[in-house]
Amino acid sequence: MQKISIVIVNYKTADLTIECVNSVIATSSDQFEIELIIFDNDSRDGSYERLSSLFPSVRIVALKKNIGFAAANNRGAEMATGDYVLFLNPDTVVLPGALEALWAFAQRRPEAGAWGGRTLFGDGALNPTSVSSFVTLRSTLYRALGLAFLFEKSPIFNPEVYPGWQRDTERDVDILFFCFVLVRLEIWRKLGGFDERFFMFCEDDDICWRMRELGLSRLFTPDACIVHHGGASTPDRADRIAMVLAARLLWIKLHWRPLPAMAARLTIQAGIFGRMLFDRITKWRRHKTGTWETVWANRNAWARAPKL
Structure with missing residues (x-):
């Protein structure tokens, strides 16, 4: 049986992380087993103690300083023993059937470097931020001029967000944001993981760019669906x-x-x-x-x- 190692990085989000872990634990499948790895990024708010008390069978590591989102995920992936590693944000809830659907998608489309799914807000509305296209000089200019916001549904002036696509079909995308992304562990290690010069943000842009350079596509499916609240660790x-x-x-x-x-x-x-x-x-x-x-x-x- 194949194994999926799930890596979660907590930083002062214990309540959300607990909800996330419980949603993972509720998942059961006869197709794969799950290994959970949680890194606490020096929260200093009792997160590690609460998580350790509630989930004694889960591998939980307390870092002595905040090394950043990219580096902490790398440390988690280094501990992984699965065939695949799933990067999961702490401010997410895995909906029933989501892990099975993402794993099945990876089996059906094994040529990809990474596979991602659909995200929703807490009220069930579409959260479109699980994917993006690569930044270009043209898209940067349109954002600076405000045209991307004035014409947010225009594929010409706001191309980074794939306007007009409701995330309701399978497709190849430029960037999968690593709030809920599955990668084959051997591919992850070949890539060398996240570039740790990125403390937080754009580490997913970078690794997806490097996948593209290796000829590995990044694939999206609407069948694997989670709730992603977003911004919990950086509320300001x-x-x-x-x-x-x-x-x-x-x-x-x-x-x-x-x-x-x-x-x-x-x-x-x-x-x-x-x-x-x-x-x-x-x-x-x-x-x-x-x-x-x-x-x-x-x-x-x-x-x-x-x-x-």
Whole structure:
């Protein structure tokens, strides 16, 4: 019987992680067995103790410092003994039949490098963020100009989100976000896992790009469905945006030629500056600093050219 090693990284999300683990434990299949591996990323809030008490048969490791989402997942995958490794976010709930459907999809389409499924919000509405297309200089420009938001359903102005597709058909995609992604363990180890220069965010963009370079597709199925609440470990919106921007600029520098990379960095900076001005002009959030003003004020944390 094949085995799926499931890796979950917890950071100050004990309540959600407990719900996630219980949803996994409720899964049963005569096609594969499950190995659960949880890494606590130095939460310092009692998460490790609570998880260890509730799930004594699960492999739970407490890290002595927060090494980041990418690195912690790598450590979990290093411990995996399965044929496949499933990367699962702690703020998810695995719905009945989801693991079986994802595993069956991998058996039916074994040529892929990774397989992912459909995500929903807690109210059952579609959460479209489980997939994306690769960033381009054109899509970066449209975002900076605000066209991606004005014409969010346009495949021309907002191509990164696959507008018009309701995530209701199987298809090849550029990026699977690793909130619920299955990878054959031997492929994962051949790739060397996540690039740990990404502390959090865009590590999935990077590994999917490297899969593409090896000729490995990334496949999506709507039959494997989970709830993904999203953003639980980074609840502050301005901090989250700054982290995403820093990670995106690192990814661009790693994979683009120098001139387009510099153009993208300047375009992104100009776009954030424009949003900051819009915050001020429209007097949004009259009694406190607007999100984009905060992001712009903290630009030293993300706007500089990344050091490799």
